[in-house]
Amino acid sequence: MLASLLNQVPFFSPDDVEAFLPLWKKRYTVNRGDFLIRTGQVEQHLYFVESGTLRLYLPTPQEEICVGFAYPNTLITSFPSLVTQTPSQYCIQALRRSELLAISKTDFDLIQEKRPVFGKFWRLELEKALVGKIEREVDLQLPDPAQRLDRLLRRSPHIFQLVPKKYIASYLRMTPETLSRIM
Numbered sequence: 419m420l421a422s423l424l425n426q427v428p429f430f431s432p433d434d435v436e437a438f439l440p441l442w443k444k445r446y447t448v449n450r451g452d453f454l455i456r457t458g459q460v461e462q463h464l465y466f467v468e469s470g471t472l473r474l475y476l477p478t479p480q481e482e483i484c485v486g487f488a489y490p491n492t493l494i495t496s497f498p499s500l501v502t503q504t505p506s507q508y509c510i511q512a513l514r515r516s517e518l519l520a521i522s523k524t525d526f527d528l529i530q531e532k533r534p535v536f537g538k539f540w541r542l543e544l545e546k547a548l549v550g551k552i553e554r555e556v557d558l559q560l561p562d563p564a565q566r567l568d569r570l571l572r573r574s575p576h577i578f579q580l581v582p583k584k585y586i587a588s589y590l591r592m593t594p595e596t597l598s599r600i601m
């Protein structure tokens with residue numbers, strides 16, 4: 419799956435893909451309810467989701483605040499921890515049995531230095547993620563829960579087939595009851 423996606427990146431040569439694929443050395447299987455990352459761990463990998471669904475959340479004494487999801491053909495990591503190499507404040511938990519490939523931060527940093535095309539790839543991925551985070555920030559500023567739901571439905575309708583509604587409610591910063599009422 420990863421190879422076919424990489425082969426679709428227009429500026430990757432076959433040689434680039436061939437150099438990149440072996441760096442995704444580790445395979446992880448995370449069973450439903452188990453954690454890929456817990457708070458306090460320092461993130462060392464970027465993960466590609468081959469199958470399953472995961473959530474990224476911030477645990478607080480009052481609640482678990484869902485900040486994102488990952489599903490097949492997406493990347494996930496505890497980004498602040500990966501970049502700063504400090505303990506993660508977030509957890510990544512499997513909502514369904516998930517199969518992932520991982521590249522170490524060290525290998526990913528090295529290939530970006532050796533082959534600038536991977537730096538370009540990472541910059542474009544970060545730009546897409548930033549646009550998504552800005553959209554989410556706008557969503558969270560909307561006072562009407564129905565507006566937040568409508569924006570999510572337009573942006574990511576598939577999420578409702580992958581993620582239990584209680585986590586979608588948390589992501590939208592509303593109660594599961596409010597989500598049920600407005601759906």
